[in-house]
Structures are given as structure tokens and as C-alpha cells.
Amino acid sequence: MESLSNRKKVVSDKKMTFVESLYLPAIFSGMSKSFKHMFNKPATVRYPEQEREFAPVYRGMHVLKRDEQGRENCTACGLCAVACPAEAITMKAAERQPGEEHLYREEKYAETYEINMLRCIFCGLCEEACPKEAVFLTDRIVPTNFERQPFVYGKDKLVEPVDQRVDITNRQHTGKRGNK
Ligand code: SF4
Ligand code: SF4
Numbered sequence: 001m002e003s004l005s006n007r008k009k010v011v012s013d014k015k016m017t018f019v020e021s022l023y024l025p026a027i028f029s030g031m032s033k034s035f036k037h038m039f040n041k042p043a044t045v046r047y048p049e050q051e052r053e054f055a056p057v058y059r060g061m062h063v064l065k066r067d068e069q070g071r072e073n074c075t076a077c078g079l080c081a082v083a084c085p086a087e088a089i090t091m092k093a094a095e096r097q098p099g100e101e102h103l104y105r106e107e108k109y110a111e112t113y114e115i116n117m118l119r120c121i122f123c124g125l126c127e128e129a130c131p132k133e134a135v136f137l138t139d140r141i142v143p144t145n146f147e148r149q150p151f152v153y154g155k156d157k158l159v160e161p162v163d164q165r166v167d168i169t170n171r172q173h174t175g176k177r178g179n180k
Helices: 018-022 024-038 079-083 125-129
Strands: 062-064 089-095 108-116 135-137
Touching: 018 024, 062 108, 079 089, 079 125, 125 135
Parallel strands: none
Antiparallel strands: 062 135, 089 108
């Protein structure tokens, strides 16, 4: 009887030839394909001994920058948090007290500043929104963890150490925030 869809296939039950029944041609054909791949350039690298070079525009873990005198640039204005599409940034502002001028550049500073790295999509909009050149994305990778809580990064992980500055020259390209 004719099928309605006409997609019916007639399966051949043709007997194998003597050579086919030895399976040798099929085995050699498969082995030759494997052998050919032995001379191709491998697509993988031997990480961590070998590392891939990142693209100059790669966006990784954030840094909160200090100025030349070691003072924190961030003034806790909240623009980065407003710009963040993932709502990954939270902060609490505080007023700079007399005698703290060497710690904070502006009269207001971030008492706490947190980025949830599990929410972050590394879009870089916080960096674009910051009027104080305080937050930048770097080429550093966010380390893995088995727990969720350690992915909430506070100032202890985000503010750059005074004696170990994080290079962000790649991020300060021309045309950004009118730096032409
Ligand atoms: S990189 Fe994007 S998602 Fe991540 S904190 Fe900044 S604005 Fe939010
Ligand atoms: S990082 Fe920049 S945008 Fe975000 S609160 Fe600090 S000064 Fe404002």
C-alpha cells in the first residue's frame, strides 16, 4: 500500500561480499582518518603550562583604581550600579572624615562596594558609566569556586593594592569618555 507521506524507505538486505564481511576496508578507512589527524595542528593548549593570548578587548575581573597618591577614585555615585544590566553592583556610601584625605580622593567614598561575579556578564557598561575612572575591567580571570558566596567580591578583592597597581592602559583607549 502506498504511504501517505511518501517518506518510506525500502531497506536493502543485500548480502555482504566476501571482502566486506572481513571488515578490513572499513577498518583501514577509519584508521587512515585518525592517522591524518595526528599531523594536524591541535586545537587545544596544555593549560595551565601554556596560556592562550587574550584579545586586547577581553573583559575580565574588575578593579577599583586608586589615583597617583594611592587614594581611592570611587566616589560612590552609583552610576555604575544604575548602568549595570545584571544588577550585579551594590554599594554603601560614606562621607570622608577630616584626616582621611590621603585615603579617598573625593568627599564621598564607597564604604562597601560589591560585585556579584555570578550575575556579571562582563559587558563593561559600569566602566563606561563611571565618571571618576574608578572601575575598570581587566584581563584577569575570576577564579573558580564550588560555593556561591565567594563570588560576591568586596573592596578587599576589587580595590587595587597601593604597592601592586593593576595595569589598565589597554582599557583607556582613545574615544572613551571624550578622551580623543
Ligand atoms: S561588567 Fe556589566 S554586568 Fe558586570 S558589573 Fe559591570 S555593568 Fe554589570
Ligand atoms: S565606580 Fe565610578 S560609577 Fe561606580 S560608584 Fe564609584 S565613582 Fe561612581
